[in-house]
Each structure stands twice: as structure tokens, then as C-alpha cells.
Amino acid sequence: MIGSGLAGLTAAQALVDHMERVTVVERDRLPRGPRRRRGVPHARHAHHLMPPGLQGLEQLFPGITRELHAAGMVRVRVPRDTLLLGPGGWLPRFESDLAMTTGSRDVLDAVVRDRLRADPKVTFLQEHEAVGLRAGRHDTVTGLWVRGRDRGAPGGWGEPRVIEAEFVVDASGDASRAPQWLAELGYGTPPESVSGTGTGCASALFAPPVGHVADWTYLRLMASPDTPREGVLSPVGDGKWLVSIAGSTGPEGLPADHAGFLRAAGGLRHPLLREVLEGAVPLGPVYRSRLAQNRWRHYERMRRWPDQFLVIGDALATFTPSHGQGIPVAVHSALLLDALLRSHGSPVGVTYRLRQNLARQVAAAWRTATTADLPFPWAEGAEPPAPGTRLRRRYADRLAAAAPGSRRAAGALLEAQLLVTPAPSMRPGALAAALRGPRRGVPAEPPSTTHGAPRRKGAPARRVTGAPAGADPFPVDQLSVDPFPQLAPGSQ
Ligand SMILES: Cc1cc2nc3c(=O)[nH]c(=O)nc-3n(C[C@H](O)[C@H](O)[C@H](O)COP(=O)(O)OP(=O)(O)OC[C@H]3O[C@@H](n4cnc5c(N)ncnc54)[C@H](O)[C@@H]3O)c2cc1C
Structure with a gap:
């Protein structure tokens, strides 16, 4: 071996x-x-x-x-x-048998x-x-x-x-x-x-801010074609966080130090990762890798x-x-x-x-x-996808757009992301949600009461790039009660 x-x-x-x-x-x-x-x-x-x-x-x-x-x-x-x-926006949180x-x-x-x-x-x-x-x-x-x-x-x-x-x-x-x-x-x-070319990853280990309490343990801001970088905060044991910013290296390159890391976190699709990291304690340097x-x-x-x-x-x-x-x-x-x-x-x-x-x-x-990479700049020059691949991509896109407002769509999307199914399932509930498309009024804020810096009362909801901004929140899925109620804008 x-x-x-x-x-x-x-x-x-x-x-x-x-x-x-x-x-x-x-x-x-x-x-x-x-x-x-x-x-x-x-x-x-x-x-x-x-x-x-x-x-x-x-x-x-x-x-x-x-x-x-x-x-x-x-x-x-x-x-x-x-x-x-x-x-398509923040995914609803609910009990399921999925875990990573x-x-x-x-x-x-x-x-x-x-x-x-x-x-x-x-x-x-x-x-x-x-x-x-x-x-x-x-x-x-x-x-x-x-x-x-x-x-x-x-x-x-x-x-x-x-x-x-x-x-x-x-x-x-x-x-x-x-x-x-x-x-x-x-x-x-x-x-x-x-x-795929021109991508990389920068990572650093953190201790959470003193007194940090949250009803979530993992945070991921996925990339979108117009913000082709994602941020991931993963728990790594002993209460520590490993945070990675990955995707297109871009003209500005990957962050090399903690100030750059915070700036890069602030440039993602939502400011939440930056807000969370502002009070966190760095436990080591920022490591960078160009990615194959x-x-x-x-x-x-x-x-x-x-x-x-x-x-x-x-x-x-x-x-x-x-x-x-x-x-x-x-x-x-x-x-x-x-x-x-x-x-x-x-x-x-x-x-x-x-x-x-x-x-x-x-x-x-x-x-x-390669299907998941299709919309991103690093997929440029890749072999053109087969017609079946394009069709799968279109379905995944519709499902992703519907997912913030439908647990069924979110469940099918997450199963595929966690590789439990090779492609998003076409179960009737998921298919119907994908055909219906995004629901109006899905909150633009994350589904948690315990995150980030408090927003000033009356301040406008922050825009999530690549997702429709919502005005009136309503329960994410009408069919069942979410254990994590959505927040009304301005209540954080
Ligand atoms: C930044 C990054 C993040 C990733 N994140 C994930 C993730 O979240 N989930 C996931 O499933 N996968 C992830 N992967 C992929 C995953 O790490 C690998 O696919 C997996 O670990 C299998 O790697 P490997 O054992 O084939 O190769 P490697 O992990 O590269 O191991 C190769 C080994 O061979 C040794 N070696 C090399 N040349 C020689 C030689 N000539 N003689 C003797 N020994 C030699 C090296 O020292 C090394 O120990 C990630 C990869 C990267 C780069």
C-alpha cells in the first residue's frame, strides 16, 4: 500500500x-x-x-x-x-434523521x-x-x-x-x-x-466568543455564482471551531491573516459569519491552500x-x-x-x-x-454537461429555490448534499415544491434567536445575496410546527 x-x-x-x-x-x-x-x-x-x-x-x-x-x-x-x-436562502431547521x-x-x-x-x-x-x-x-x-x-x-x-x-x-x-x-x-x-481552476481555501481555528450561547453548532454560507465563495464554521471538539472560507481565489487572493480572514468573511453572502467571528478568539494562524x-x-x-x-x-x-x-x-x-x-x-x-x-x-x-459546480466560475472550460446532467441541475436549482419555504424541498436537497441520495429525490412532495417555486415572504434572516450581533431596532433586514429578500415572515412550512420559530424582522 x-x-x-x-x-x-x-x-x-x-x-x-x-x-x-x-x-x-x-x-x-x-x-x-x-x-x-x-x-x-x-x-x-x-x-x-x-x-x-x-x-x-x-x-x-x-x-x-x-x-x-x-x-x-x-x-x-x-x-x-x-x-x-x-x-435560495436560509434553510428551515427541523428534526430529521440526517446527520454528518x-x-x-x-x-x-x-x-x-x-x-x-x-x-x-x-x-x-x-x-x-x-x-x-x-x-x-x-x-x-x-x-x-x-x-x-x-x-x-x-x-x-x-x-x-x-x-x-x-x-x-x-x-x-x-x-x-x-x-x-x-x-x-x-x-x-x-x-x-x-x-475547475482558480480555487482555494483558507482556514483558522477559533474559540467561540466568551459567553457564546447558540441553538446551532454548525454554520454554512454557501457560495452563489455572483459570490463564488463559501464560509463554513464546523465544530471540531473541545468547543472549538474550525472556520474555512473556500471557493474562487479571486483577484484579491485568499486571506493570509486574521484581519484579511474577517474581511473575507464579511464579503460572503450574509454577514453572519463575520459577526460571529468578531468576538471569537483565534487559536492559530490562517492556513491557505490552492485546491485541486x-x-x-x-x-x-x-x-x-x-x-x-x-x-x-x-x-x-x-x-x-x-x-x-x-x-x-x-x-x-x-x-x-x-x-x-x-x-x-x-x-x-x-x-x-x-x-x-x-x-x-x-x-x-x-x-x-460537476453538476453542482456548473453555475460557478471555476467550472469554466469544463466539458459541456450531458443533457441529463443539465436537467438534473435545473431540478436541483428549482428545489434549492423552494427549499427556504418548504421542508420537503429542503429535505430532498440536504439528502443529496449529504450524499445520502446520488441526486435530489423526486418524491412527490419535493417535486411539487420544486414546481411551485419559491414562496414569498421567506425571512432573509437566519433561523436562530442566538446568533451574531444584535441588529438595531427598526433597521432594515439585511439582504442575502443570491436569494430573494423577504418582507413578512411566516412559518417556513405550513404543514408542521418548526421547533425553531422564525424571527420577526427587527426583533433581534
Ligand atoms: C481542503 C480539502 C478539504 C477536504 N474536505 C473534505 C471533506 O470535508 N470531506 C471529504 O470527504 N473529503 C474532503 N477532502 C478530500 C479528502 O481529504 C480525500 O479525498 C481523502 O482523504 C482521500 O485522500 P487520499 O488518502 O487518497 O490522499 P491523501 O490524503 O493526500 O494521502 C496521501 C498519502 O500518501 C503519502 N504519500 C504521497 N506520496 C507518497 C510516496 N511516493 N510514497 C509514500 N507515501 C506517499 C502522503 O504523505 C499521504 O499520507 C478534502 C480535500 C481537501 C484538499
């Missing part, structure tokens, strides 16, 4: 039942417990574990949900615990890593870098070239050596060198689909391929991070690996089926990501 990110860790677990032993080759020194490391700089940004990701992790590591929560990961009930500014898990990515990795460390069949070869594949006869891979960290050697790495392997999986992330390795062995390079957007290396299309070699996780495909697809796809790829090895009974002769099946999985996630 190359790489000990979540794709590598979960695929290693999938292999355990099928191999005598599993060696995880990792370039970094691996920390004990939840600590930062160089190989996963994205761990500094907010991560959401969507329901299919958590369910898949639980299948691979029974009991891990409890361990994750005990270690500090936070269960966020959606939309009950959330303030969500969707494309947020928290520190370091905690998530550490809990999963510890489960593998406890398995005597698994060895972590830390501070070792994979540098190539060893080819066998008849289009096979029989080992991996690695070199160990040697601080005294020129370049900091020792001489390459081979590790014999019956099956090699590349889970080395977006910067995977599998295309070069395959080319060096005469197999050529995979065609790629790429969509959607990129899919089409290994399934390569006509020649060495057996007993597979590429998985971000090394195979990356998706716009805000859709939360990376971990679920990695985890379900590991489950697929387990299922196909089980049905085939041997790691020999199974990689063709694996490549095709993984591609089908990626294709579904790709459709979701």
Missing part, C-alpha cells in the same frame, strides 16, 4: 483478510495520536464526514463510530443543529490509523517513499521500489530497494506518480478529465495494464472538496476492493474488474460534483 491517507488506511484494512501481511509505505513520520504531518496539508481545513463515509468506515472497522465520537469528532444533526444559507460528522481531520486519521496499528498483519513503513513499480513477466507488478529517509544522504533519501509484493495499491493522493511509473514501464499515461478541483485519471480506459496493481483514492480522482465526496469515495473503493477480492478468490487477474468497477463508482461522484 502506498500512502497512509484515508484511502490508503481503508484499502489496507480491506486487504487484511486477503493477504498474509499488508505493508503501508508512508513518506511521512507518522505521529502517535492526532498530530499534524506534512503529507496531508488539507487536514488544516474543515472536513465533513458524510453519512455514506461513516457507514462505510463502520463496515470496515466495526465500532469505529463510537471511537470517533469518544476522540472528539462531533455529530451534527442536519438541519436541526445547522444554520445553512443555501442557494465534523471534526479535526487529524483525529479522524489517528483513530483509523490506530485500528490498523493494532492489527499484527499490518506494518507501517514510515519515512519511506515509493519511487517506482517493479514489473514482472506477462504484464504483472511484483513489487515496489522504495527509498528510506536518510538525512545524511544527498537529497535526504537513501538508495532505492525493492519490497516484494503480490498486490500493489497506489493511494498516494493527488500528486501520485503512477502515470509516470506506468509510462516508464511502457503502458502509456491515462487520459484525464479536469474541471475535479480531476479523474481514466485508468479504466487504458488498454494495457499491469495485473496486481491498482490506483485508488485521490490518486485516481479528486472532487471539489466542499461536496464532501473524497472520503466516502475512498471508503467505498476499499469496500469494493474487499468484495471483489472475496468473490474472485485471488489478487491475480482481478485488476481489470477492479478498474472498471472503481470507474463506475467515480463516475457517479463525478456527475454529482
